[in-house]
Amino acid sequence: MKSKISAAALAVALAAGPALAQDGLTVGLQLEPPHMDPTSAAAGAIDQVVYANVFEGLTRFGSDGSVNPGLASSWDISEDGLTYTFHLVEGVKFHDGTDFEATDVVFSLDRARGEDSVNAQKALFAGIQSVEAVDPATVKVTLSAPDGMFLFKMAWGDAVMVAPESIEDIKTAPVGTGAFTFGNWVQGDSITLQKNADYWGEPAMLDSATFKFISDPTAAFAAMMAGDVDVFVAFPAPENLPQFDADPRYNVLIGNTEGETILAMNNAREPFSNKLVREAVAHAINRQDIIDGAMFGYGTPIGTFFAPHNPDYVDLTGLSNYDPEKAKALLEEAGVALPLKVKMTLPPPSYARRGGEILAAQLRAVGIEPEIENVEWAQWLENTFRNAHDYDLTIISHTEPMDISSLANPDYYTGYDNPAFAEVIEKVGVESDPEVRSELLKQAQTMLAEDYVAGFLFELPLHTVAKTGVEGLWVNMPTQATDLTAVHWAK
């Protein structure tokens, strides 16, 4: 009987599918953006909707993480590496009909690096000394020091081009240059994008795209099964993936993200200001159990704050191998009173909530007693990450690319204050020789692992569930984005 029902459902789905869904696409996402301005908030959920779709930068990330030309079709770099001359694509128009010209680039970059800028990644622009429009199609950017990563930095979602004419309402009515125009936002439910008929490049293959926000894993599963969404990016319940995989109506794409998932320890506060205690925690962690238990086997173990698919990655998992006896000995050496009571603050994603429960059990086995506190995103951002840094332990995945440098800031929520590390990171920033750079990056990774700055868990995988017939999706997530410009239904 059951097979009959599902066969009937399949028949209905097949009959209804082509007629309804050929020109539009509904994409499920877990988090709704707070607003639509990627240049003034740290929320990855914003880029998840607008990056490459609505807003574009001078350069842009490809699906493999490579840096490709965006609104700048080419560029010249001066001998000393200080001057970048960008040649802009001509005839580009913003969605409101105004022209995209060199002055817009000057406006965008000056706005991002200005005194009163609220850009979440001001470090991206810190090396810029001046930006000037040579002619409408040429921009000259002068750096204060050579920077091998400058083109990479300009590809970030925080560095996209905005126009002075439409900046006022960017949070609710974003106007960019992308292949999709912003359509409609039903708060708490969905955002609709429309195809930009006057797009300067290869036009989008979809007529419209709707992002639907479903935070509950059970609801996400139901929506996918019922066909309410065509694609779910970063599907939150890995336990359901085998089921989708076995179902001919769906495809499961498994890829990488830049998300180093860590058990962050508050280095600035007792008891984790003591390196011995941090080392004890690192040895109490059984990574494989966390990957199997929380992620159902998906995820690559990491031993430092760096993505394992990056060529400069060093495998340092051996430094923090699972050794509960050693952890106990270290705690004794540290002289802390056992059981050591600490607070573990967990944000909503399932990797954090489930990983937290498993980690708590592992820590209890060596005499550390974490009290779990589940919090909502807003609360986590406010109390743990941004202002107060009021936490002992928390679990979070850092999904920005090449974000090892953020740990160099002693005011970062990790509270890791090591001038030697900051110095290495500073050198990386100005080094343009790839080999020296690679060495420096390896050195930085090793420092973090040897200082046991955090419990390094695993690299967050990207699970995308799509209806059969949806093509052109990114398998990996080299930056926070859902690039729909090449997505289409199979003919």
Added chain:
Amino acid sequence: MSLAEETSATSMALKNRNLLLGGALTLVFLGAALISFLWVPYDVTQMDIANKIKGPSAAHWLGTDHYGRDILAMIMVGARTSIAVAVVAVGIGMLVGVPLGLWAAARRGSLLDEVIMRGNDLVFAFPSLVIAVMITAAFGPSATNAIIAIGIFNIPVFARITRSGALTLWSRDFILAARVAGKGAARISFEHILPNVLNLLIVQGTIQFSLGILAEAGLSYVGLGAQPPTPSWGRMLADSQTFISFAPHMALFPGLAILLTVLGLNLMGDGLRDIFDPKLRRGRT
């Protein structure tokens, strides 16, 4: 109670199927909770990831959950959480509600009576779960806050039932006799009124107990009850949701535990009412 009345109550209790079945179900879960203090098949804080999501077997009678923990052990220890929350919540309701009800009845018709009872109406007017969510949101989710939240909502229930029971008693002759003998309102309330509304309170207490267990499960389900690693039936249900299509045992057993306990308590409450309520008793005999 005379001896004859007592025997008739006992024999009625034995004849009352509701009471027997309800009592048996309640005993099973009370027993499970008590046994869990001495013995559990597995440690509920011990995870065994290699054996996760296994169906019922000889080693794990009710199977294992997504961390490889034994579900039988979780239900036994979870019963402890549910019962503890419900007992204390009913206790708060009785300790505050009954004196309020007695006081209001003693000063029936006065401004004080009005204030107490309208205050109760006010608390009653709020959807209890919403207030519970508010309390836990303000003071952080924990079993203690869940107890307080559920307890507050038991107060008007007990205040009302005490007052209405007491009101009819205040006009009876034996109360009049007590007043003539010079006893004050407070003394009369506790020496003469309270013992005579006790049966009402026991019946209501049983019902509130089952509601308390449901409320605790509901709060834990939305993550506002007992926090991990303390096992709780409601959280077990919430955790099992995404597994339901291929591991239904994870949802089935905690669900059954909640269902059977609440059913048992309600049946027992009905049975007790049959026995205690004099009108029904007369109708039957």
